[in-house]
Amino acid sequence: MNEQHPRAGGVRELRLILTTDDYDAAVAFYRDVLGMPVSAEYLSAEQGRVVILEAGVATLEIGDGPHAAYVDEVEVGRRVAGQVRLALRVDDAAHATTSAEDAGAEVVAPPTRTPWRSLNGRLEAPGGLQLTLFQDDAD
Secondary structure, eight states, X not given: OOSSSOOTTOOOOOOOOOOOSOHHHHHIIIIIISOOOEEEEEEEXXXXXXXXXXXXXXXXXXXXXXXXXXXXXXXXXXXXXXXXXXXXXXXXXXXXXXXXXXXXXXXXXXXXXXXXXXXXXXXXXXXXXXXXXXXXXXX
């Protein structure tokens, strides 16, 4: 993919929006624990609060039900994810999973070696989003 010159009219950014009742906990988790730097922040008494955090390269992965069930089986041992799951590539999945748990995330499954040669930890993050922290063998 050529990041400098996207196809005319093509998508230039992928942004996942999380709405949560515990804004402060969710921001602290993704910003401070997972190390996602702030790109922009908007605060208004009338319009509420929003922060945009950078996540490096973004992709959209679309799979069908059998594929989602397979990934859940590999990572967790049973079907657990809803329609949306966030996967973040990290340098050290074991450390990131422990840090996330220490910061209030619930570990659904500890880091597990997958058939596609990555180490994946599954969590329920503050704000209620299912989260996979993964480290590729190539990293």
